[in-house]
Amino acid sequence: DQQVKQNSPSLSVQEGRISILNCDYTNSMFDYFLWYKKYPAEGPTFLISISSIKDKNEDGRFTVFLNKSAKHLSLHIVPSQPGDSAVYFCAASYEVFPKLSFGAGTTVTVRA
Amino acid sequence: DAGITQSPRHKVTETGTPVTLRCHQTENHRYMYWYRQDPGHGLRLIHYSYGVKDTDKGEVSDGYSVSRSKTEDFLLTLESATSSQTSVYFCAISDPPLAGSTDTQYFGPGTRLTVL
Structure with missing residues (x-):
């Protein structure tokens, strides 16, 4: 069961605008x-x-940004640039447990 | 990251063949990890090592074994490769987290493995 979820597989944004990537987690x-x-x-x-x-x-x-009560975090990229076109992974860990749990990733495409 | 290399970078093999992937670091980090990346799943941990000869299983360890006889090398072995093990494999390194921190992991360039 995936504990970290990125529900948007892709995002397209115009150069200079804001990119917002979302991530939800289930493990408190x-x-x-x-x-x-x-x-x-x-x-x-x-x-x-x-x-x-x-x-x-x-x-x-x-x-x-982290909203613990909603178990939600987001990544804002401002302004978006062509070099930001990539796959972005959200990950989470426990302080005393050296393992990361990853989301499935969001592919960002920045349009000129 | 220039301090982490993986070999080979690409490999095509046949079902039932044993395969060993190598991760080599020059950073002297204590922890080393093997992940696989598949569409729709992100990166999933296969095995990790927290010191020489100290290893443990991750979430998708079935069909894989690892060994770490030196700080700088972490080997991943597929004893008998299957088509379901076709994937991109990433090695990562980190140090134990300081109090109030987390272990930022640094990744190698990956190995693309195809099992026919």
């Missing part, structure tokens, strides 16, 4: 959440993370 023990970005024929690369004690973390154009 998760206390860290991460986003990874993956280009074709490459391994995933770490993008941004957030602890469950926070509700927002920002790094340049990327912001992650």
Whole structure:
């Protein structure tokens, strides 16, 4: 049973606009959440993370929001750029358990 | 990440053949992981290692075995490959999380395995 879900397999956005990627989880023990970005024929690369004690973390154009009561997080990319076209994976972990649970991924396409 | 290499990068094999994939790191990270990536499933953990000769199963470990005799190498073996094991395999590394943190994992470039 998948504990981390990304229900939108794809997202298309115009260059310069905001991209919003969503992720839901079912396990209330998760206390860290991460986003990874993956280009074709490459391994995933770490993008941004957030602890469950926070509700927002920002790094340049990327912001992650966490709503613990709804078991929901989102990744905002502002402004979207052509190089942001990739697959984005949401992942979650326990602090004392070194394993990540991944969502199925969302493919983002940024249109010129 | 230049500190993690996987070999081979591509392999085609036949059903019933044993296959070994290698992950090599130069970062001296303690933890190493093997994942498989399949459409609709994201990345799923096969096995992981938390030190030399210390390994444990992940969520999709059936049909796979691992070995870690040195810090830098983590081997994944398919004893008798099946078509359902056609996938892209990723190795990852991390260090034990500090208190109040999590283990950010760093991934290798992947191995595309096709079992005919």
